Amino acid sequence: xxxxxxxxxxxxxxxxxxxxxxxxxxxxxxxxxxxxxxxxxxxxxxxxxxxxxxxxxxxxxxxxxxxxxxxxxxxxxxxxxxxxxxxxxxxxxxxxxxxxxxxxxxxxxxxxxxxxxxxxxxxxxxxxxxxxxxxxxxxxxxxxxxxxxxxxxxxxxxxxxxxxxxxxxxxxxxxxxxxxxxxxxxxxxxxxxxxxxxxxxxxxxxxxx
Amino acid sequence: xxxxxxxxxxxxxxxxxxxxxxxxxxxxxxxxxxxxxxxxxxxxxxxxxxxxxxxxxxxxxxxxxxxxxxxxxxxxxxxxxxxxxxxxxxxxxxxxxxxxxxxxxxxxxxxxxxxxxxxxxxxxxxxxxxxxxxxxxxxxxxxxxxxxxxxxxxxxxxxxxxxxxxxxxxxxxxxxxxxxxxxxxxxxxxxxxxxxxxxxxxxxxxxxx
Numbered sequence: 001x002x003x004x005x006x007x008x009x010x011x012x013x014x015x016x017x018x019x020x021x022x023x024x025x026x027x028x029x030x031x032x033x034x035x036x037x038x039x040x041x042x043x044x045x046x047x048x049x050x051x052x053x054x055x056x057x058x059x060x061x062x063x064x065x066x067x068x069x070x071x072x073x074x075x076x077x078x079x080x081x082x083x084x085x086x087x088x089x090x091x092x093x094x095x096x097x098x099x100x101x102x103x104x105x106x107x108x109x110x111x112x113x114x115x116x117x118x119x120x121x122x123x124x125x126x127x128x129x130x131x132x133x134x135x136x137x138x139x140x141x142x143x144x145x146x147x148x149x150x151x152x153x154x155x156x157x158x159x160x161x162x163x164x165x166x167x168x169x170x171x172x173x174x175x176x177x178x179x180x181x182x183x184x185x186x187x188x189x190x191x192x193x194x195x196x197x198x199x200x201x202x203x204x205x206x207x208x209x
Numbered sequence: 210x211x212x213x214x215x216x217x218x219x220x221x222x223x224x225x226x227x228x229x230x231x232x233x234x235x236x237x238x239x240x241x242x243x244x245x246x247x248x249x250x251x252x253x254x255x256x257x258x259x260x261x262x263x264x265x266x267x268x269x270x271x272x273x274x275x276x277x278x279x280x281x282x283x284x285x286x287x288x289x290x291x292x293x294x295x296x297x298x299x300x301x302x303x304x305x306x307x308x309x310x311x312x313x314x315x316x317x318x319x320x321x322x323x324x325x326x327x328x329x330x331x332x333x334x335x336x337x338x339x340x341x342x343x344x345x346x347x348x349x350x351x352x353x354x355x356x357x358x359x360x361x362x363x364x365x366x367x368x369x370x371x372x373x374x375x376x377x378x379x380x381x382x383x384x385x386x387x388x389x390x391x392x393x394x395x396x397x398x399x400x401x402x403x404x405x406x407x408x409x410x411x412x413x414x415x416x417x418x
Contacts, residue, residue: 011248014387017226017257023359024254027413040249040260043235047240048226049260051249150321151232160394172397176408177415178223180361181398182391184367188381190391199385206234206386209314 001026002063003166004034004054007041013048018154019066019161025174026162034059066154152189155180163204210235210374213263213271217251222257227363228275233372234383248365273370275363296361360400364389372411 005016005025008186016033035041035052042049159180163171191199212232214225225242233240244250244261251258368389372380400408 013226014230017222020254020257021221021223024256031254033257040258043230045240047233047262048229048242049249051258051260053256074302092296099378122414152364152387152391154397156394163394168395172395172403172413173407173415175393175395175397176400176403176411178361179398181402182364182393184384184389184391185365185372186377186381186384188384189388191385194385198382201406202280202385206382 001028001030001063002059003029003064004059005066005068007033007035007050009042009050010044011041012150012204013050015154016050016066018152019158020154021178022158022162022174023064023066025177026170028167032059035060038048041144066158090175210237210239210272210277211268212238212240212273213268214240214275216242216244216259217252218263219253220250220254220257222254223361224276227257227361228367230387231364231367231371231383232273234386235375235379241268243271275367322329334380 005020007016020031020033023029032053033041033050034054034056037055038052040049040051159171159175162174188194188198194202212235214229216225229240229242232238241263242250242259242261243263243265246264247258247261249258350400368380371383397403397407403411
């Protein structure tokens with residue numbers, strides 16, 4: 001089972017590494033990191049680089065493509081394989097709208113539903129394509145597409161996926177192996193848990209436009 | 210504030226990336242990744258590499274050194290700066306016992322206490338040096354040394370540390386920025402939550418010796 005984790009300049013490291021740490025423990029998982037070229041890809045911090053082990057051209061039929069669905073395009077501005085394009089043509093822009101359009105094209109079979117980091121303006125974008133936003137859900141599954149909330153939710157998403165593929169017992173073993181027994185010292189990980197003022201302040205100071 | 214995240218061949222990616230994703234959002238954080246040489250360092254999976262941006266020789270007075278405290282030595286077998294050696298001589302083995310010896314040397318001022326991934330045989334090793342093991346704690350703080358439980362706990366640890374340094378409000382903002390609102394689909398992230406048989410099976414199949 002080929003798992004191609006998408007990297008592009010400006011990616012968020014935990015978006016890639018959370019799912020990786022879970023999914024590479026699945027039986028028969030063949031994980032690679034895929035980028036424009038083989039070599040280091042610089043994350044949004046400008047500090048951390050993860051090495052792409054394959055280029056997009058080398059990935060023709062991946063089974064799973066975890067990746068960040070960000071409304072901000074790849075800083076490189078070249079098109080690349082989106083996280084949701086496994087079954088489609090090989091090169092797409094991975095911007096947020098193209099993701100929604102793909103969701104929309106499957107709408108007849110699977111009602112288009114999605115989630116994402118709460119800063120994505122998905123309520124508007126989704127209304128345009130007739131899809132339903134579920135911004136309060138951590139994981140949303142619609143046909144072949146699974147979307148998760150922001151950043152750290154990739155760990156939850158990957159455990160869910162491991163259970164879908166290999167059953168609950170295996171997923172529970174992976175959770176134990178990585179000691180994923182979260183005990184955040186605070187409870188401010190979602191906009192619903194903070195004041196509007198606090199959210200505003202956080203967005204202004206910490207979340208890239 | 211210099212934050213030097215230790216990488217060595219065979220490191221566990223989430224051990225480095227969890228703290229990184231939190232700590233690089235602290236004000237005035239100057240984060241680097243430090244390894245034997247500048248360049249890619251291969252993780253325990255044999256797949257993921259993160260680039261060391263500085264060599265150990267370049268790091269003389271880091272303020273914070275997040276790193277994996279693993280009983281398995283660096284696969285490179287060269288000595289390197291341990292996560293707890295900020296104030297000590299510059300090069301140490303980072304094996305588990307040296308960590309405990311350092312804890313022990315501070316015992317008079319700060320009772321040596323530690324935690325770690327539950328597979329560390331710390332009950333025995335710690336008894337040898339007269340320190341107290343607290344394997345059920347997620348975060349343990351003893352003087353300059355903070356130890357956390359395994360792998361994913363690095364996120365909890367880093368949020369705690371951000372609050373110690375910059376106050377609760379800032380730490381809560383970081384938690385919101387990375388949407389750290391964990392909702393694991395299962396509850397098997399700690400040995401106390403599974404059967405002895407399940408733990409045995411997980412160790413045999415998934416946790417490197």
